[in-house]
Amino acid sequence: MNPPLLQINDLTVTFVSRSGLGLEAVRGLDFTLQDGELHGVVGESGSGKSVAMMAVMGLLPSSARVTGSVRLRGEELIGRSQRYMRRIRGARIGYVFQDPMTALNPLLTVGAQVAEAITIHNRSLSGSEARERALALLRLVAIPSPEHRLDQYPHEFSGGMRQRAGIAIAMANEPELLIADEPTTALDVTIQAQIMDLLRRLREEKGIGLVLVSHDLGIVAGAASKLSIMYAGKVVERGNVDDVFASPRHPYTRGLLASLPKLNQRVERLTAIPGAPPAIHDRPLGCDFHPRCAYAAERCRVDAPALRPVDATEAACHFAEEIARKLPQDVTGATV
Amino acid sequence: MLTWVVIGLSIPLWAPYDPTMLAGPRLQPPGSEHWLGTDALGRDVFTRTLYGVRHSLPIAAAVIFGAIVIGCTLGAIAGFVGGIADEFVMRSVDVTQSFPPILLAMAVTASLGPGLGNAAIAMVIVWWPIYARLMRAQVLGLREREHVEAAVASGAGPGRVLGKHILPLTWSPIIVNSTMDFGQVILLAASLSFIGLGAVPPTPEWGQMISDGALHFYRWWIAAGPGLAILSIVLGFNFLGDGLRDILDPRSK
Numbered sequence: 001m002n003p004p005l006l007q008i009n010d011l012t013v014t015f016v017s018r019s020g021l022g023l024e025a026v027r028g029l030d031f032t033l034q035d036g037e038l039h040g041v042v043g044e045s046g047s048g049k050s051v052a053m054m055a056v057m058g059l060l061p062s063s064a065r066v067t068g069s070v071r072l073r074g075e076e077l078i079g080r081s082q083r084y085m086r087r088i089r090g091a092r093i094g095y096v097f098q099d100p101m102t103a104l105n106p107l108l109t110v111g112a113q114v115a116e117a118i119t120i121h122n123r124s125l126s127g128s129e130a131r132e133r134a135l136a137l138l139r140l141v142a143i144p145s146p147e148h149r150l151d152q153y154p155h156e157f158s159g160g161m162r163q164r165a166g167i168a169i170a171m172a173n174e175p176e177l178l179i180a181d182e183p184t185t186a187l188d189v190t191i192q193a194q195i196m197d198l199l200r201r202l203r204e205e206k207g208i209g210l211v212l213v214s215h216d217l218g219i220v221a222g223a224a225s226k227l228s229i230m231y232a233g234k235v236v237e238r239g240n241v242d243d244v245f246a247s248p249r250h251p252y253t254r255g256l257l258a259s260l261p262k263l264n265q266r267v268e269r270l271t272a273i274p275g276a277p278p279a280i281h282d283r284p285l286g287c288d289f290h291p292r293c294a295y296a297a298e299r300c301r302v303d304a305p306a307l308r309p310v311d312a313t314e315a316a317c318h319f320a321e322e323i324a325r326k327l328p329q330d331v332t333g334a335t336v
Numbered sequence: 337m338l339t340w341v342v343i344g345l346s347i348p349l350w351a352p353y354d355p356t357m358l359a360g361p362r363l364q365p366p367g368s369e370h371w372l373g374t375d376a377l378g379r380d381v382f383t384r385t386l387y388g389v390r391h392s393l394p395i396a397a398a399v400i401f402g403a404i405v406i407g408c409t410l411g412a413i414a415g416f417v418g419g420i421a422d423e424f425v426m427r428s429v430d431v432t433q434s435f436p437p438i439l440l441a442m443a444v445t446a447s448l449g450p451g452l453g454n455a456a457i458a459m460v461i462v463w464w465p466i467y468a469r470l471m472r473a474q475v476l477g478l479r480e481r482e483h484v485e486a487a488v489a490s491g492a493g494p495g496r497v498l499g500k501h502i503l504p505l506t507w508s509p510i511i512v513n514s515t516m517d518f519g520q521v522i523l524l525a526a527s528l529s530f531i532g533l534g535a536v537p538p539t540p541e542w543g544q545m546i547s548d549g550a551l552h553f554y555r556w557w558i559a560a561g562p563g564l565a566i567l568s569i570v571l572g573f574n575f576l577g578d579g580l581r582d583i584l585d586p587r588s589k
Contacts, residue, residue, distance in 0.1 A: 057489060090491030097489075102482040107504045116500070117490045169490055 003074030005209040006033040006056075006177055011068035011078075013048070013055050023280045025051040027233040028068070031226070033177070038203060038210040040220030040241070042256075043230035044277055049213045052230075053179050057095060058085035072177065091121040094170030098182040100162035104154040110165045111150030114138065117172035137168040141198060160191035167198065174206065181213045196223050217256055221245060229253050232278055232288040239313025247324045249315035251293045254323065287317070295319055340389050340569055355379065355387040355540040366557050373557035375548055384540035385561035391541045392569065395456055396521040400514045402460035407467025408510065414468065415475030416498050426472070429465040437462045438527055445533040452525075452541070455534040459524055463517070470513060474506040508584035516577035519570035526566055542566050 013026040026048040033039045041049045055066045058080065070077045072092060077085070089095070097103035105113060114134035119125050125133070131150070138146035141164040154162055163183060170178055180199060184192035200223055203210050214220050220227055221241055229237045229244075229252065237250040248254045255273035275292040278284055284291055290300040299318055310320040317323065364374040372381035414425035432440070444458035478484060479502065487501045522542075528534035529543030530550075537544060542562035549559025 059485065059489060086491045086493055088491075089489055095486070095489040097482055097486050099482055103486040105483045105487070105501050105505075108500075116487075116492075120491045120496070166486070169486070172490065 003071065004032045005035050005037075005073060006211070007069075007071040007074075008032070008052075008056070009069040009071075011052060011055060011070060012066070013051050013060065014065045014067075015063055016065060021281070022065075025064075025233055025280065026055065029228075029230075029235060030068075031228050031235070031238065033209045033211060035176075035209055036203060036207045037226065038200075038212055038224045040224030040227035041211060041213045041230060042215065042217055042220050042227055044215060046277060046280070047230040048233040049230050050181055053095075053181055053211065053213055056179065057089055057093060058082070059089075087121070090117055090170075090175070091173045092175050092177065094172070094175040094178045096163075096167055096170045096178065096180040096183045099186045100159055100166050101186065103166050104157075104162060106154055109151050109153055110138075110157065111135075114150075114165065114168050114172060117169045121173050133172075134168075137172060138165070140171065140202075141165070141168045143168070159187050160194060163187060163191075163195055164198065167195075167202070171202065171206075175208065177209045177211070178202070179211045179213070182215070183212070184219060185214070185216070192219065199223065217260060229256070232283055233280075234288065234316065235307055236289065236317070237313060237315045238307065243312040247311075249310045249313055249320040249324045250289075250317045251295050251323055252289050253315075255292075295323060340572065341393070343386050343389055355384045365555070372561040373555070375545070375558045376552055376555075379538075381545070381558055381561045384545060385542070385565050387540040388542045388545065388562055388565060389569070391452065391535060391539060392522045392525060392566075395452060395459075395525050396518050399456050399459040399463060399521045399525075400517055402456070403463035403517075404467050404510065404514060406460065407464035407469075408471040408506075410464070411468035411471025412475050412498065412503065412506075415472040416479065416494070416502070422472070425468060429468050432461070432465045437524065441524060441528055442531065442533060445528060450533045450536060452529075452535050452539070455525060455528045458528070459521060462524070463521065466513070466517070467510065470509060471506060474509065475502055478502045478505055512577055512581040512584060515573055515580055518577075519573035522566065522569055522573075526562075 009030045011026055011029040012024065015023045015025055017023060029048075029052050031039060041052070043049045051060070051064075054060050055064070056070050056077065058077065060066060066078055068078065072088065077088065080088075104110065108116075111131060111134050114137055115127075115130040118130050118133050118137075122130075135146050135150055138149060143149050143161060143164050149157075149161075154165070157165060163186075167183075170180075178199075183199070184195050187195060196219060199210060199212070202208065212220060212224055224241050226239065227241050227244060228235045229250065231252050237244060237248065237253045244253060245257065248257055252273070255271075258271045259273060261270055273292055278288060278291070284301075286302045286304055287293070287296070287300040288304070290296040293300065297319070303318070305316045305318045307314050307316040308320075310317075311324060361374065361378055364378070366373045372385065375381055375384070410425045410428075414422040435443075441455070441458040441462050444461055445455050448454035448457065475498075484497060484501050487497050492501070525534055526541070526543030526546065529541045530547045532547065535541030535544045542565055545562040546559045549555070549562075552558055
């Protein structure tokens with residue numbers, strides 16, 4: 001069997017501060033992505049999800065120390081030279097940015113930017129051929145009247161259209177893998193749905209693998225097949241979306257699900273997880289989540305739980321089994 | 337501003353007198369014959385003042401151009417490459433800027449010998465750090481912009497990122513600054529000529545003329561013409577710069 005499309009093993013990113021202090025932004029991330037699969041990476045701001053994806057692309061500043069292994073179809077990407085990574089970026093891995101307002105160059109037409117993304121990796125292409133391909137790409141991402149749109153500047157595009165253009169750029173060289181870092185966060189809810197539809201269609205039609213980074217459980221639930229929940233740089237729960245949502249094994253996942261507004265209940269106040277995630281330089285001993293956890297016991301204060309299989313999913317909690325059993329309310333009602 | 341450029345281009349066609357030839361009696365006060373009088377040698381001050389722009393403007397343009405080319409190149413390298421290159425360029429900038437501009441320009445011109453060309457070289461040496469700083473700040477700011485990161489993420493190399501996604505966005509402050517600097521450079525050039533390090537007589541250069549005027553202090557008209565000319569041209573460039581900034585930078589409105 002072919003090696004999996006993307007295999008991340010024990011990926012750790014440490015930022016070394018001026019005082020020589022190592023700050024671990026990502027601590028031992030691993031997951032595997034097969035062709036055509038969509039893996040959601042969910043977490044709060046600062047949980048390390050974006051940093052992990054930047055590490056996959058080799059886009060972190062030199063002050064970051066990256067260890068572990070990232071294999072794209074069996075080919076190791078960590079520790080490669082910039083020159084090597086340039087041939088991967090945009091050609092085999094496409095990257096969709098969070099904010100379509102700023103991810104496009106304001107001085108170049110959209111067509112020129114899409115064409116540029118193509119010609120970077122295909123220098124033999126003539127201007128008119130590149131333009132032809134750019135046109136096809138705009139059509140692929142369902143931008144209406146693409147012939148006309150090609151010669152417009154980013155400021156003439158709406159937010160949703162810009163994100164479509166951003167996806168067109170990411171898709172320019174028919175990559176095997178698309179990483180979308182909060183692709184819908186800067187957009188209206190209706191546009192979010194359209195963009196997610198587009199990503200789903202691309203995945204189905206082109207068979208590409210997709211890593212979707214988001215803080216929005218609803219978005220991930222609707223699109224992903226598997227997900228990893230990150231907290232303080234670590235994966236706390238991982239599994240199929242349906243399994244995780246049906247019975248979350250980690251108290252953090254439970255908290256996240258409980259904090260979603262539910263359509264079938266009238267609530268005065270949304271449930272929130274008390275407290276805030278620990279700062280990167282001030283993480284607690286033991287389980288990272290214990291200061292905010294309603295189930296925390298003595299053991300959680302000293303002993304950091306490892307990710308381990310619990311029923312159908314994996315969770316990093318000493319009491320995963322008990323928590324899975326304590327499931328009074330219908331958490332499934334929370335999915336969107 | 338435009339008036340000065342037009343005068344500079346067309347003056348030989350209609351000037352009443354030759355700027356370097358004797359046109360009448362010496363030290364004549366202003367009158368109908370000589371609008372701004374004549375200088376110690378009997379040359380027409382009005383004509384010489386108008387001719388002066390033919391020296392000041394090209395010198396200023398050359399200096400600004402040289403400073404932009406050198407300063408922006410080094411500044412862009414400093415900002416984009418960072419590290420040792422950045423340190424080297426910025427410390428050179430600090431050293432250059434720690435001298436009072438007029439002193440540095442004097443020292444360089446004095447060592448090269450007087451003359452407008454050497455004065456121009458000296459002024460480029462004085463002026464490039466301004467553009468290096470400006471450019472470095474621009475590049476540093478733009479380097480963090482998401483569209484630059486996006487270009488890197490789609491596999492663009494450093495040359496393409498700098499040339500296509502950073503530099504084209506840096507020009508408007510450079511242009512505004514250079515227009516404002518035009519006036520300053522004209523002033524500095526006149527100062528150098530005034531102390532005898534710029535234009536060599538009998539060139540009708542404003543600083544040179546004011547210097548002549550200083551020798552005949554009570555014949556006020558000799559220095560008045562070039563003095564007013566400098567005032568008007570510096571003012572003109574400052575207004576032009578302000579106007580350009582308003583046009584190019586929507587935030588200042």
